[in-house]
Amino acid sequence: MPYIDFHQPPFDVLSIAERQSLKKHTQVRYLAAPSTLPDSDYDSFFLVLKGRIQQQLGDDVISTYLGANHLSAGDTHDWFDARRRPEPSSDTHAQPAPAYTYHASEDTLLLQVTGSAIDRLVAQNHLVRTMLSDNLSERLYALQQRRSPRSQASDKGQQEVQHILLQPITAIPLLPVQQLPATASLAEGAQVMIEAGLKHVLIQPPQSHSKTNSASELGILTDTDICRAVSEHADMRTTACCAYASFDLRTLTTEHDVGDALLAMTRYRVHRLPVIDAKGHVTGILGQSQLLAHISHHSQLISVQITQAHDIDSLGVAVDAIGRYIRMQQQQGVKVAIISRMVQTLNAHVFTKLWQLTVPDALFRRSCLIVMGSEGRGEQIMRTDQDNALILEDGYTYPNIEQYCARFNQALSTLGYPLCDGNIMMQNPLWRQSISDFKKQISAWFAGRDAMSGIYLSALLDAEYVCGAEHLLTELRAHLIHAHRQADPMFVRQFARAALQFGEINQWWQRFAPLLGKTHASDIDLKKAGIFPLVHGIRTLALEHDIVATPSTKDRLKALVQQGVLTAERAETLGKVLEFFMAQRLAVALSTQDRHAREVNPNTLSALERDVLKECLAVVKRFKTELRQRYQLEVI
Known part of the structure; x- marks a missing residue:
């Protein structure tokens, strides 16, 4: 009876009964070089025990499958399904593509499994079905879900983390909604918080007589606002709540999941998020403590470390924690897309804090810090070369601005974000301009024929807001569209x-x-x-x-x-x-x-x-x- 190593994929997930059944439908085949797999065998599945098989489509080599004598990794063979057919052309008038052929480029031993046996396995074993699927998305899912040799605990942790992050936020008990008119006094607001056992109350907009709880206009008054009012010696009985409340709230809908809430709290550094229904009405308040209790996650703790940093050294402690967070998430099997989104958010928080530590408040408010490249796209996980720029308001200058920008780039380098080899950083005057000068530069790049014009435009197309005057980036993006429409139609081709x-x-x-x-x-x-x-x-x-x-x-x-x-x-x-x-x-x-x-x-x-x-x-x-x-x- 042919030997099958059931410790190797795709058969390492079979039950004992499935293994016994499979053994009855296998045989060892020898294919001498340079012969071709006979047509009669194209209804079977093969494992390459020894040797090399080339899969061809016409004269084009599509893939190569190797036996154990060519591999040093944990797996002892490659496999291929001879029944698999080429992807059909999207051109409805094209001739049907020829079938694949399989050639032994050296003497090869194959383990042949009948197609009917594989079909039975696929029908009853979900993991085998995904590993052998013609659909790439399913095979990628199989790769993610596969039981790896790391540990059963790691696999269980992956499932738990994924499950938690993808849960709807309604799975978390929301805080009740308490609402006051804008004219209510701070004393009334404090009294409502005490009676309800809350640290916040929603505030209707000034001059509003509506009794609805639409989130588009509501504000929020928190216990921190009350403390601020006391420190400023405000009269608690006569000062209206709207004077200290925050409006333009960040909100979530009942369709969002726990991962979205975590990202929003980290990105915008808020502790409460009103949750709205399909009609725009607030159904409850998601509090930070409720979220943290639900997920036992530590990215928010890193965010707190960043917020409390008072110098480069303390900020570096938080940056190091981001690295440990990445490793932990990867080991637990969290999807790379989720990790990258969170890392982008944490990095943006680091850049914002460093910029605040570096420049005067006036410069912070009248400029816009952006990141570009993979960092801007949210697809960079490990710390690689910096790509950043500074957009200034028209007519605004600040003494020694070039020194502040160089200090920022050098400080990022100290924190482990290396300087850009191409000098796409704000210390370069090309990436530190007023909005009008940036617009002129963009138009020149669209008209340029050199490679650098395309590289620079690629960088700006990937720009993402970090901090400062966000409207400057919005204005720049609008000009990108305008300049593109004015450019040579052949530009996109190049x-x-x-x-x-x-x-x-x-x-x-x-x-x-x-x-x-x-x-x-x-x-x-x-x-x-x-x-x-x-x-x-x-x-x-x-x-x-x-x-x-x-x-x-x-x-x-x-x-x-x-x-x-x-x-x-x-x-x-x-x-x-x-x-x-x-x-x-x-x-x-x-x-x-x-x-x-x-x-x-x-x-x-x-x-x-x-x-x-x-x-x-x-x-x-x-x-x-x-x-x-x-x-x-x-x-x-």
Whole structure:
């Protein structure tokens, strides 16, 4: 009876009964080089025990599957399903694609499993079904959910954390709503808080006679506001609540989940969030203590550390805590998209605090600090090179501003955010200008033909607000649309070309496959092979359709779906593939302490990870082909 290693995927999740059944439908096959798998065997599933199999589509090598003699990782084989068919062309007039063929490039031993046996497994075992699915999204899910050798506790922790973050906020007991008119006195407000056992009360807007609790106009008065009024010697009986209440509240809807609430509290540094229903009425107040009690999460504690920092050293303690937070989240299996969003929020808090510690209040209020690149997109997790800029109000100058900006960049470097090799930082006068000068510069970049113009525009398209006068960034984004509409129609075509700059799109596998047989190869550049082509290609599509309000690739994909540029299914696939590359890059960074963390050795990956990596690279290849055809670019 053929030997099957049930400790290796995809069969390490089978029950005893499923294992016994599978054994009855397997046999060992020998395929001599350079022969081809016979047509009669294309209804089977194969594991490569020894040797090398090349999967081809016509003359193009699509993938290579290796046996144990080529692998040094924990897995002992690759697998392939000979029944799998090529993805159909989106062109309805195109000829049907030829089927895959499988060739032994060296003498090969295969374990052949009948297709009917695999079908029975797939029907009764959800994990096998997802690992062997034709759908890439399901295989990515399988990779995330797979039981790894780390520990059963880690797997359980992953499920618990994911479950908590994705729960609706209505799963947390909300605080009751207490409301007073704007003219009520501070004494009345304090009395309501005491009687209700609360530390806040909602305040109706001035000159409002409405009895509704619409959140669009309401304010909030807290016990902190009462203390501030007392310290300022306000008359508690005659001073109206509206004089100390905060309006323009940050709110959540009942559709938001716990993760959204955590992000909102951390990003906006608030302790209470009114929760509104579909009609815009407040149904309750989500308090910070209730949220923390529910999730036992420590990102809020890091936020408190940042807020209380009084110098660079104390701020550095909080920055170090962010690094530990990233590692803990990754070890618990939290999705990389959730980690990156929270890290972006915490980093923005760090930058804001450092800017406050560095510059006078007048400069803080009349300028806008922005970050760009992966930090601006919310897709950077580990601390890499700085990308920041400062937009100033027109006509505003401040003595020695260049020194403040240089001090800020150097302080960030001290905290572990390295200086940008390309000098895209506010200490560079190019990235420290008035809003009018920035507009002129943007128009010049759109008219430019040099590579740097495209690089600089890419940076600004990824800009995200950090602190200061936010309206300046809003104004800059509006000018990006205006300048693009005034530019040469061929600009986007040239802008798109950068997505194809790293190698020929039809040659990625030929360079990838030979690496699998080497023990020290580390030549798969995750950024060049996967992340950059996706990010820049999607950025180009967004620019073409004037989508500049958000720098996030995820949000750009949503907007492209809304405008009918991409199908929802296609956008979902591209987003998940990008997330896969980011997760692999994070794993490399945490295991090697390499802040760039671009390269991965395929030989160190599990069989399932290699299978998914191949398919993700194939998705990038197809996407680059689509870009080339859309913008009529030659293969470069």
